[in-house]
Amino acid sequence: MEEADKLAAYLERLREEGLRLTAPRRVIIETLLDNLGRHLNARELMDLVQERDGTVGFATVYRTLELLVGLGMLNRISLEEGFSRYEVPDERMHVHLYCRFCGKTVHLPDEAEKEALVRSWMEGSGFILLPQTFEIAGVCAECRRCLSDESVDVAPCGKICRGRGNRRCRRIRGGNEG
Structure with a gap:
């Protein structure tokens, strides 16, 4: 699936769940999709999101990660590092x-x-x-x-x-x- 199609699918799923499609959520999802195959932790994702939009805070990134994991739209990976990593499931x-x-x-x-x-x-x-x-x-x-x-x-x-x-x-x- 093309990245634009994946983005549309993610945004549609949020709509179906009755969730707001905020600009920060969109930037976070776009950043995740631009880094397919990487196992980003919340801090690494935050740094990448900040390069796109410096107004997005860490709490927003973390809450969005938890939301996407809860919806099955993102995998949480635990490699015994003391923190979680995340990836878009393929x-x-x-x-x-x-x-x-x-x-x-x-x-x-x-x-x-x-x-x-x-x-x-x-x-x-x-x-x-x-x-x-x-x-x-x-x-x-x-x-x-x-x-x-x-x-x-x-x-x-x-x-x-x-x-x-x-x-x-x-x-x-x-x-x-x-």
């Missing part, structure tokens, strides 16, 4: 793999195939699949090379994260590994 089901040590994020290919698999699991249960994003934690090839023969469970963070204080590493933040 399919009903979207899968991300992310490295728990360096934060690298990749999309799984063949999402339609994976969606068909999930639908087959749901057959007979009475459930229908809703649009959603999955985040699956793991260790990328580069970080695995840093581990040598040690297992991920016992590798010291300093060896993996090289003392960078990587926020994504839950052991550095004192988080629970479970």
Whole structure:
């Protein structure tokens, strides 16, 4: 779908929900659509929106993000960074793999195939699949090379994260590994 068509679809959906089509909402949606494929956090989106319209405040950006997520028009992604990232969904089901040590994020290919698999699991249960994003934690090839023969469970963070204080590493933040 063309970006102009996506914008029209978003604006129409807001109308259908009885919501006002304010100039700030339009700028926020346009900015999201101009950054398809990126996993923006609220601050990154705010900076991009401010380049277009300096009058849009952070509270407006955040409320609009929450509104769009609630309507299923935007995916919220949690990569254990302490904040959420957002993306415009392009399919009903979207899968991300992310490295728990360096934060690298990749999309799984063949999402339609994976969606068909999930639908087959749901057959007979009475459930229908809703649009959603999955985040699956793991260790990328580069970080695995840093581990040598040690297992991920016992590798010291300093060896993996090289003392960078990587926020994504839950052991550095004192988080629970479970």
